Amino acid sequence: MSKVIVLASGKGGTGKSTVSVGLAVALVKLNKKVLLVDCDSGMRGVDLMLGVEKELIYDVSDAVGGGCDKSAAIYVTRNIYGLYMMPAALSADDEVSPSVLRQLINEIKDDYDYILIDSPAGTGSGFEAAAAAADSALIVINPEPTSVRGCLNIRQKLTQMGITDARLVINRFLPERFNTLGIYRDVDALIDTAQTQLIAIIPEDVQIAAIAQRGESGQKTVPSMLAFNNLAARLEGENPPLAKKLLGL
């Protein structure tokens, strides 16, 4: 059975795209066939992170609008064997509707073990389309109150849409920054406030930021990879550590 997961966040810039790519690479290393769908119309970036931007001709709006065959909008990422990607529309005007995207994903999902859908921030129409096609969600937050509030908004919207399987990914965790912030007694207090079960803590990692911006994701091993590997293993039903030790928690 393939799993279709939307990556969401109430607040922008929490690292949805970076986490989508890191998780996709980790799943591929577990021999999973993965399709990463970029649903951030007008702000697409996954193609850049995977270094495939020069190859792109068609995108998700062509695939649903009959502008091309579905398979023509799916690109093989040569550097990462087993990882496929579908780019978002370049223009926000070409955003796809929830029902149309859900139909597209239903038609292709049996070809993959995992379909990860990277969504725009917030609970607007772009997020709705991405979530409508998914069975479960990963909510990506940074360990700070504005981001946690965004998580609660997303949870509410997901519940309205009938998606109850949502897990929390705390991204860009830096113990020193967390302690200096001093708002949460500890990570458990943060998780309680977010009211969402934790699945991963991804450390602040300048290396992942650098390789993603250079389009070299998947080609180099970065410090946060252990956390992405553990996240992938957890999705596979295993129970590896949450990398708390690594983070000095």
Ligand SMILES: Nc1ncnc2c1ncn2[C@@H]1O[C@H](COP(=O)(O)OP(=O)(O)O)[C@@H](O)[C@H]1O
């Ligand atoms: N774990 C991390 N460590 C350091 N920088 C990160 C991490 N995750 C994301 N970033 C950086 O945060 C910024 C926003 O990330 P991005 O994935 O584009 O967020 P979003 O897709 O949610 O808008 C980028 O500059 C990215 O390199």
Ligand SMILES: [Mg+2]
């Ligand atoms: Mg993004």
